[in-house]
Amino acid sequence: MTLTPVLSRHWAEPQPWTLAAYRRQEGYRGLPKALRMGPDEVIALVKDAGLRGRGGAGFPTGMKWGFIPQGDDKPHYLVVNADESEPGTCKDMPLMLATPHALIEGVIIAAYAIRASHAFIYVRGEVVPVLRRLQTAVREAYAAGFLGRDILGSGFDLELIVHAGAGAYICGEETALLDSLEGRRGQPRLRPPFPAVAGLYACPTVVNNVESIASVPSILAEGVEWFRSFGTEKSPGFTLYSLSGHVTRPGQYEAPLGITLRELLSHAGEVRAGHTLKFWTPGGSSTPIFTAEHLDVPLDYENVAAHGSMLGTKALQIFDDTTCVVRAVLRWTEFYAHESCGKCTPCREGTYWLVQLLERLEAGTGTEADLDTLTDIADNINGKSFCALGDGAASPIFSSLKYFRGEYLEHVRLGHCPFDPARSTVWAGNGGAATESAATTEGIAG
Template sequence: MTAATPPTNSGPDPLTPVLTRRWLSPRSWSIDTYEQLEGYEALRYALGKEPDRIIQLVKDSGLRGRGGAGFPTGMKWGFIPQGSTGPGAKPKYLVINADEGEPGTCKDIPTMMADPHSLVEGCIITSYAIRANFCAIYVRGEALHCIRRVRRAVEEAYAKGYLGKNILDSGFDLDIVVHAGAGAYICGEETALLDSLEGRRGQPRLKPPFPATAGLYASPTVVNNVETIASVPAIVSGGSDWFRAMGSEKSPGPKIYSVSGHVERPGQYEAPLGITLRRLLELAGGMKGGVPLKFWTPGGSSTPIFTAEHLDVPLDFEGAAAAGSMLGTTAVQVFNETVSVPWAVMKWTEFYKHESCGKCTPCREGTYWLVQILERMVHGQGTEGDVETMLDICDNILGRSFCALGDGATSPITSAIQYFRQEFMDLIAAQPAVAHPDQLAELSGATA
């Protein structure tokens, strides 16, 4: 590949791996293997172009954030103010959200373990595009092996001249720091992550101002997910048309789907956006033991659940939303007919109650009371009004919380009641009937 023109690639087969193509290579995490497989060639091309050209390329590709929200990546980069470059101008920062705490999600950590240099190269290209000279990769603290591997990849990049001063004689400087988080789920929310990165307690900030104007250290900041940034070198190498040849019109490109639960072969499956669960189940070997599918999550436990009726819903941002859920982090959790829906919802809600930062009342108090009700119901002590009470609590949380954690906590409850209300009612119906006060009086008279 020359510095003048990007490589031209023909349209790939629908299941040709892009993000995971190096995962099975010997020592795939090393810089030697990465360079043998076209690694850092996209960087050489990008450094020969104007930063705005790279931003426009990513805009044209239609790449959308892979962390759950699906916001157009190129547009997010374009929000960074680029005019002020004088002595008093604030620096610009790139922050990588590698916290990955959503239940069922397992795509970013495998990426960093198997192919950390795709993230590092993406960070350098992105930083160059937004004119940032500092990048922080915020990795979930429990992922110790992952932290070590990414740090080693950064060291290798420094040694090869891909990081530091005057990268590849381009005049561009960049430093990358790999930061170990403190393990809180809330730090997956971008502003809570920024607070944690600054050394404070991880709690979401009030927006506006948004990170694009007042992010890390109150400076313009881009916060992107690992999978999003790891997609950038492929886009620079292949071009926007090549990238758009995969996926759907409004959700182009490949995506890593984390398939877990009652399937024969759980794991990470890369596929074009818009694939259906029916096809994913075929790739995963079908339902475990042949027990039929009952319900599943398209994007982790914070997305409304789907049922067997949704097997053919396109799993892209528009398709999932049109069917009443969200694509989220594409954490496809599959449950068969042996699983109690109220029990599963209770376990998810216990997680959200535990991980609520407590900053806002709707989430702090709402998740607490939802857990109390669900635990009482699952243990056979439900009352007739419990279902409506839960729906009322969810209504008071949804849209009233400081961040999306509260909204996400309501999704499994409201969707479970929508599709499986009878299971909740059966827990109530199993209770012994309570006698009417008049009947109690008659009984007491009879015994006297």
């Protein structure tokens, strides 16, 4: 399967972030078409295209727009979740840095469809270059008449605000993001009510990912059949896959949904020379890990789910045979414990105890009984937290024990990590044995 650059097609061109460059790239073609249609027709078009959310669960975008009640005499809001912080995910930031007007055009179309007169882009405040690039692009759009009052003579008004968050992983959760946007501490809300009914300022709100919204203009410009010519029947379209870790050429690879990791690695120069693939994440650290046996799983929502994981943000973190699984899971779990907002007990207490157990196991001072305790604690977090952070913290625990339980046990048997460079241990793989090697000892000493 070949790569299909659409969103990333102009990233390498000179100054693609300017309005002039975006219009040369045939930008702002979809907006006039949308404004000539009724809002409900735009929603129906996006539904027919089959666009699914590109930020996590893959919920149909047009269906989410359709949940907004009409005739309720309340203001409607569109919020773009640009708080990209899932470990391994790095697609939205380069998109906004290179072609911010693709996002802005998508925002205008989406706001028109849901009858919103105010829209917000919530960006991580640490990413100052992206923040400035967006603010400049918004000013350009206002000056050109794409934002403000009576856009392109259609009678539609829209105010777009770029808001900088203070930097918290939990604010990537849509209801925590809304609380932060309202000036409160970012913590998930209990649902129902859902944002479509009571979101920002207790009014109907749509929260979409950057890539989801940036995909909308091309659907309007090129049509439903064109969009559905990419991907699969249930997961149509193209998307950005972020390859990082032990790969020869890490980066963004835009391809149809349904491509496999084996095919993506062929474009990325394979796993780094002299090593083999050990495990990988299909959608960031919140998703259950896969192994080399999953190289040919089509990377779409249905097939990844059928094999026990989630496509998530398409953050493909690649780990080769030099990686200690226990250490990797510990690092992820430390992240979740640090980023827990503390609102609910299962996540706040559970992630803390997961870290304590994993530290013992990784150091080789744990016991086999600790593996069962790990599973019990993860089970008490999974599905019992206010938001998906708890589920994300449990995912690496369950999946790593499923595929690499032998490696955990080897830590216990040896009394130290089999991958510790200060020791003369050669790890033979999951379920294998660690052996002492005089040659290795001499090599380290030398």
